[in-house]
Amino acid sequence: MEQIDRGTRADLHTHTTASDGTCTPTENVRLAREAGLACLAITDHDTVAGIPEAVACGKQWGIEVVPGVELSTLAGGQDIHVLGYFIPYQDAAFQAELAKLRDVRNKRNEMLIARLQELGIQITLEDVYKQKEGPDANIGRPHIAAEMMRRGYVASIEEAFAKYLGKLGAAYVTPPRISPQQAIDLIKQAGGVAVLAHPGLYDDDELVEELIRYGLDGIEVWHPDNAPAAAERYLRWAEEYGLLATGGSDFHGWRGKEPFHAMLGSSTAAHTVVAQLKALAARRRNGETG
Ligand code: AMP
Ligand code: ZN
Ligand code: FE
Ligand code: FE
Numbered sequence: 001m002e003q004i005d006r007g008t009r010a011d012l013h014t015h016t017t018a019s020d021g022t023c024t025p026t027e028n029v030r031l032a033r034e035a036g037l038a039c040l041a042i043t044d045h046d047t048v049a050g051i052p053e054a055v056a057c058g059k060q061w062g063i064e065v066v067p068g069v070e071l072s073t074l075a076g077g078q079d080i081h082v083l084g085y086f087i088p089y090q091d092a093a094f095q096a097e098l099a100k101l102r103d104v105r106n107k108r109n110e111m112l113i114a115r116l117q118e119l120g121i122q123i124t125l126e127d128v129y130k131q132k133e134g135p136d137a138n139i140g141r142p143h144i145a146a147e148m149m150r151r152g153y154v155a156s157i158e159e160a161f162a163k164y165l166g167k168l169g170a171a172y173v174t175p176p177r178i179s180p181q182q183a184i185d186l187i188k189q190a191g192g193v194a195v196l197a198h199p200g201l202y203d204d205d206e207l208v209e210e211l212i213r214y215g216l217d218g219i220e221v222w223h224p225d226n227a228p229a230a231a232e233r234y235l236r237w238a239e240e241y242g243l244l245a246t247g248g249s250d251f252h253g254w255r256g257k258e259p260f261h262a263m264l265g266s267s268t269a270a271h272t273v274v275a276q277l278k279a280l281a282a283r284r285r286n287g288e289t290g
Contacts, residue, residue, distance in 0.1 A: 009268040010039035012066065013083065013197065013220065013248025017134025018042075018050030019070075020142040022253030024134070025054035028264060031251075032063050035265030039274050041066035041085060041248065046101040048089035049136050066274060070197055071186070072101060074177035076204055078167050081197035082180050083220065083246075084187035086281035094190045101178070102138060108175045109139050115171040116148075116164065123147050141165045146255060157255050180207075181214050191285040193217045193277045195246050199234055200226030208234075212241050215290075217280060222247025222269060224262040244276055245269065 014028050015021030023031070025042060032040040040063060042054045051067045058065030067089045071082045088094050113125050128139055128147045145160035154160040164171040178186070180196070187194040195218035199208045212219070220226070221234045222245075238245040251264035283289045 007036055007038055008271050009037050009265070010041070010064075010066070010271045010274050011035075011037055011248045011251070011265050011268050012039075012041040012068070012085070012246045012274075013043050013070070013223065013267075014040055014251040014264055015044055015070075015253070016042060016050040016054070017253075018047050018136065019044035019134075019138050020140035020252060022133075022255060022260065023251075025050040026057050027253075028251070029054050029057040029061060029063055029065065031264040033061050037063065037265055037268065038271040039064035039066060040264070041068040043068035043070045043083055043248070045070050045138065045140055046072055046098050046105060047136060047138050048087065048095065048098065049138070050134075051089045064271075064274065066277070069098065069187075071183040072105060072177060073180045073183045074174050075180050075207055076202075077174065078202060078204075079174065080180045080202060080207070082183040082187065083195040083197045084183075084190070084192040085195065085246075085277045087187060087192035088190050091190070097186055097190075104175055104177055105139070108173060109144070111173040111175060112141070112144060112165070112171055115173055116144075119164070119170055121148060121153050121164070121171075123151055123153070127151075142252065142255065142260065157260065180211050184211070184215050188215065188217075188284065188290070191281055193244070193280050193284075195220055195244065198223045198225045198250070200230035205233075209237075212237065212243065216243060218244035218246050218277070220247060221245040222267045223250060224267055225250070244273055244280070246273055246277075 016025045054065045069084045145157045148160045184194040247269040249262045249267045252260040
C-alpha cells in the first residue's frame, strides 16, 4: 500500500455541530491532530459559527485551521455546493449574507417537513430542533433524517435519504436559492477563494465546465463521492484550466457507529495547496486580482 505522510496533508472539507456535523470544532481539530494532518478546514453549511473555536484550538495544538464555508446553491433543479476558503469570518457584512442563506434553509426545512407530513411521516420541525446541538440552530437534512430514524420511520439515515430526502427522494424540495455563480461572486467579493465542492455528485459536467469558465478558483478533486475516474478527470481539468485542486473528507462526525460520510483525514489535499489558497485570498484582498 502507498504510504502517505499525513504531516504534509490537509483535510479541506469538514463539518461541525455549527451545522450538521456531530463533533464540536474542538473535536475536529483533535481528530486532525490524531490523524497526523498538518491542516484542516472548517466548512460548515452556510455558517462560520464553528470557526473561532477551531482556530483557537489549532493555535494551541499546532494544526493550521483554514476558515471556510460551504454555500448551498441551486442549479438545474439540484443542490450545488460551493466552498469558500479564507473568507472574512469575522466580518459583519459577510455574516449577514450567510444569515440570508440560512433563512432560505429554514424555509426549505419547513417545505420538507410539510411534504413528509403529506407522505404520512408525522415529525415536526420543533422536535428536530430539540435534537440540535452546537452554537446555532442551523438545521440540515441529516438532522431531519435522524429524527425520522428516532421515530422509527426509517431504519437508517441512508434509508431516509434514499427514500425521502435525497435528490431522488419522495420529499426532496428545493426553494429558490442563489445560483452557484452568485455564490462564487459572494465569496470572491469578500476576498475569499471559491471552490466547487464534490463535482462528482452532480452528474452534470456541463455545469461544472460552465462554472469553471464563470470564475471558479478551484475544484474539489479528492472527495469520497468523486469516483476515481471522476477525480482523474477533474484533476486534468484543474491542470488545463489553471485551477487549484483541493480535497477533503466531508467529515460529519458519527451518526450511529459509523462516521457519517467519511472519516476525517480519509480524503486530503497536499498542504502546499493551502499556501496557494491563502496567497490567492491575500492578492484578492489587496485588489491585485479579481
Ligand atoms: P442540506 O444542507 O440540509 O441540504 O443537507 C445536505 C447534507 O445532507 C449533506 O452535506 C450531507 O451531509 C447530507 N446528504 C445529502 N445527500 C445525501 C445522501 N444521498 N445520503 C446521505 N447524506 C446525504
Ligand atoms: Zn452536511
Ligand atoms: Fe456538500
Ligand atoms: Fe460538506
